[in-house]
Amino acid sequence: MKEQLDKALDILRSGGVILHRPDTIWGLSCDATSPEAVQKIDAIKARETGKSYIILVDSDAMMERYVEAVPEVAYDLIDAAVDPLTIIYPHGKGLASGVCAEDGSIGIRIVQDPLTRQLVQRLKHPIISTSANISGQGSPQHLDEIASSIKESVEGIIERNDRPAQSKASAIIKLALNGEVQIIRS
Numbered sequence: 001m002k003e004q005l006d007k008a009l010d011i012l013r014s015g016g017v018i019l020h021r022p023d024t025i026w027g028l029s030c031d032a033t034s035p036e037a038v039q040k041i042d043a044i045k046a047r048e049t050g051k052s053y054i055i056l057v058d059s060d061a062m063m064e065r066y067v068e069a070v071p072e073v074a075y076d077l078i079d080a081a082v083d084p085l086t087i088i089y090p091h092g093k094g095l096a097s098g099v100c101a102e103d104g105s106i107g108i109r110i111v112q113d114p115l116t117r118q119l120v121q122r123l124k125h126p127i128i129s130t131s132a133n134i135s136g137q138g139s140p141q142h143l144d145e146i147a148s149s150i151k152e153s154v155e156g157i158i159e160r161n162d163r164p165a166q167s168k169a170s171a172i173i174k175l176a177l178n179g180e181v182q183i184i185r186s
Contacts (some may be wrong), residue, residue, distance in 0.1 A: 004158050005119060012123050016155035017041055019132055019146065022056060023084045023113035024170050025139050026146060028154065029056070029127040032066075035096040041128060042098065044153045047135040052101035054086050054170075055126040056111040063108050066094050066126060073179045084109060084170035088184065090177050099128065109170055115160070131169070139169060 008018045015037045017030045028044060030037035032055045042049070057063045060078070064070055068091035077087060092099065092106025100106045109129065111117050120127055131139040132146045140146045143159065151157065172184040 001115065001160070004156075005115065005122075008119055008156050008158055009122050011155045012037075012119070012127065014155075015040075017044065017153070018156045018158060019151065019154045020116070020158035021160065022116040022129055023109075023111055024129075025141060025168070026132040026143060027129050028132050028150070029129055031123060032095050032099050032126040032128050035098070038096045038098045038128065040153075041130060044150055045130065045133070045135045049098065050102050051135070052105065052107065053099050053128045053130050054107040054109060055095065055099065056109055056116060056120055056129045057126045058117050058120040059110065062120070062126065063110060066092055067106065067108065068093050069177060071175045071177060071179045073181065074175055077173060077175075077181075078110060081171075084112060086170045086172045088172065088174040090175070095126070105174075107172065115158070 011018055012031050015034050017028055017037060017040050019028055028041050030041055067089040074087055086107045086109040088105050088107045091104045111120060132150055133139055171186050174182040174184050
């Protein structure tokens with residue numbers, strides 16, 4: 001696993017895209033601060049511009065570097081979450097163009113999977129987490145369900161057998177600066 005992690009880290013540092021399964025479903029990831037890498041994911045997914053991405057961070061401290069203001073309720077939600085939880089914050093910062101939504105908001109998840117967390121820690125930047133599919137199509141649950149065009153477009157694939165496949169994406173909650181909570185996906 002160390003060899004795969006080292007290779008994935010080299011790919012991310014050089015602006016490449018990897019295919020892996022973090023703490024949810026199979027996805028594509030790149031350095032969320034690299035405009036070129038984000039454009040690669042847009043092209044792989046045939047994604048229209050203006051759609052935002054979720055980013056994965058390793059800690060509260062990293063999250064705070066990419067959000068202008070974190071409402072206090074966010075920490076309570078993160079601490080209470082049993083399953084993977086993505087929180088949409090009003091204003092992201094320090095990320096590549098195309099990562100934040102048109103209104104400036106950003107979806108962030110503190111990744112729980114140890115391998116992905118280590119990847120983010122060693123990269124020292126957040127990574128994009130987006131489903132490994134063409135935009136608008138269903139999310140694949142298993143590696144063999146991922147389109148060959150996607151597999152051929154990435155620079156690396158992290159294959160793992162150390163845990164069962166996750167069949168659902170993270171829950172998504174949107175927070176306003178005043179602490180108002182809106183459930184987007186449960």
